[in-house]
Amino acid sequence: xxxxxxxxxxRSAPHAERPAGRRHPLPGRQEPDRERAAAAVADLLRxxxxxxxxVNLRETPRRVADAFIEMLTPREFALTTFPNxxxxxxxxxxxxxPFHSLCEHHLLPFQGVAHxxxxxxxxxxxxxxxxxxxxxxxxNLQVQERLTRQTADWLQAQLAARGVGVVIEAEHMxxxxxxxxxxxxxTRTMTxxxxxxxxxxxxxxxxxxxxxxx
Ligand SMILES: Nc1nc2c(ncn2[C@@H]2O[C@H](COP(=O)(O)OP(=O)(O)OP(=O)(O)O)[C@@H](O)[C@H]2O)c(=O)[nH]1
Ligand SMILES: [Zn+2]
Numbered sequence: 001x002x003x004x005x006x007x008x009x010x011r012s013a014p015h016a017e018r019p020a021g022r023r024h025p026l027p028g029r030q031e032p033d034r035e036r037a038a039a040a041v042a043d044l045l046r047x048x049x050x051x052x053x054x055v056n057l058r059e060t061p062r063r064v065a066d067a068f069i070e071m072l073t074p075r076e077f078a079l080t081t082f083p084n085x086x087x088x089x090x091x092x093x094x095x096x097x098p099f100h101s102l103c104e105h106h107l108l109p110f111q112g113v114a115h116x117x118x119x120x121x122x123x124x125x126x127x128x129x130x131x132x133x134x135x136x137x138x139x140n141l142q143v144q145e146r147l148t149r150q151t152a153d154w155l156q157a158q159l160a161a162r163g164v165g166v167v168i169e170a171e172h173m174x175x176x177x178x179x180x181x182x183x184x185x186x187t188r189t190m191t192x193x194x195x196x197x198x199x200x201x202x203x204x205x206x207x208x209x210x211x212x213x214x
Pocket of ligand 2 (some may be wrong): 063103104105106107108172175
């Protein structure tokens with residue numbers, strides 16, 4: 001079962017090995033069945049009129065099953081935080097975080113960049129954990145709005161931050177390669193929480209730090 005480690009406290013031993021933390025199984029997911037997935041891909045190929053005994057396609061069902069399992073399996077990580085000893089009270093923003101996810105309607109990728117920021121309270125977060133949190137929720141069948149909201153809500157809850165902002169800009173292959181065929185169009189979504197939403201100056205600073213117009 002894919003899991004994510006709970007907040008890891010390194011207050012007392014910042015250089016020591018991190019404790020494992022409590023584990024939270026993600027709701028709505030079961031262990032993938034690789035054999036069944038490969039058999040289903042073989043079925044799909046046959047239904048599309050392809051000969052799966054042909055030498056070049058023989059390994060394709062296994063490869064496709066493995067590729068989907070990889071793209072849908074979050075990597076575990078510890079949400080390492082540090083005490084905010086200096087009382088840093090301005091925004092922290094990591095921008096242009098690349099990501100990819102899978103659209104739940106067509107099972108095609110959507111990919112782009114995210115800008116994630118927060119206003120620290122008593123703890124500051126290991127910077128890489130913003131990207132890891134996004135990736136964790138992106139390795140699922142998603143819509144962009146839910147990915148944005150889940151990332152922001154989870155960070156806010158875990159960090160007890162004074163505010164969180166998440167902006168995601170992505171191109172959806174289901175719109176680019178088929179259907180509307182609007183190649184190059186990008187969808188922007190955002191979730192703002194706490195002071196990043198309610199305080200005008202903080203909100204404007206968040207957008208400026210993201211490289212966006214307020
Ligand atoms: N809101 C939202 N919609 C998405 C996302 N990813 C894909 N979609 C849309 O989901 C919709 C599914 O619509 P349907 O009409 O059921 O599917 P479809 O017949 O393949 O539609 P077309 O893509 O217009 O050809 C499409 O409009 C997609 O563009 C997403 O992340 N958020
Ligand atoms: Zn889609």
